[in-house]
């Protein structure tokens with residue numbers, strides 16, 4: 001039997017006493033990508049942050065690559081193969097682009113050279129400091145830095161948010177190559193469903209902390225009315 005890369009069962013999590021996620025079941029197979037969708041406040045960030053280990057875990061299992069990681073501290077999860085890019089990006093402002101990339105790198109196929117191939121802009125800016133970058137460059141740096149952790153699973157929290165349309169297209173092209181051509185497993189939170197669904201294999205929609213849709217991205221693209229219904233404010 002093939003075991004899933006990530007298998008979440010009956011997960012209940014939140015912040016302190018507050019329970020935001022209730023009985024979430026979710027599976028990501030190796031080499032598959034998942035779009036995580038839902039209205040504002042549905043719990044998308046809370047779910048990704050729970051996989052990264054920075055929320056309060058109340059109940060349920062998080063199996064990752066054969067281990068139960070639910071009780072591990074965040075810094076213990078990265079070595080297991082979780083590459084997390086939070087919404088805030090957390091670029092080191094007083095390190096150069098290249099130092100940002102190499103500071104946390106782990107051995108594996110994603111080298112500095114390959115990161116620069118994926119994001120040529122970063123190579124041009126490699127001697128710039130983290131705080132001298134545009135929002136788009138910062139996001140590219142955050143994704144490239146996560147790749148250089150050589151993770152088994154990438155967690156991207158709204159990578160397109162606040163970026164100019166031309167940068168959105170550039171980043172989407174890179175993400176497409178990362179998940180489609182390179183076969184990287186990923187969970188990508190996105191508000192703009194129609195932008196991200198063409199890249200991803202599966203989709204999960206959250207509503208008030210529970211899963212309201214789980215299926216293929218293509219099925220949602222093929223059924224705009226359903227997609228609209230799942231994401232519109234009721």
Ligand SMILES: Nc1ncnc2c1ncn2[C@@H]1O[C@H](COP(=O)(O)OP(=O)(O)OP(=O)(O)O)[C@@H](O)[C@H]1O
Pocket residue numbers: 015018020038039040041042043044045046047
């Ligand atoms: N630090 C926190 N402490 C307490 N409650 C929080 C905290 N962060 C978020 N919440 C609550 O958890 C719920 C889910 O928020 P979350 O950020 O996960 O949603 P989201 O789907 O990512 O929304 P958005 O698209 O707005 O980022 C919301 O009701 C929010 O108010």
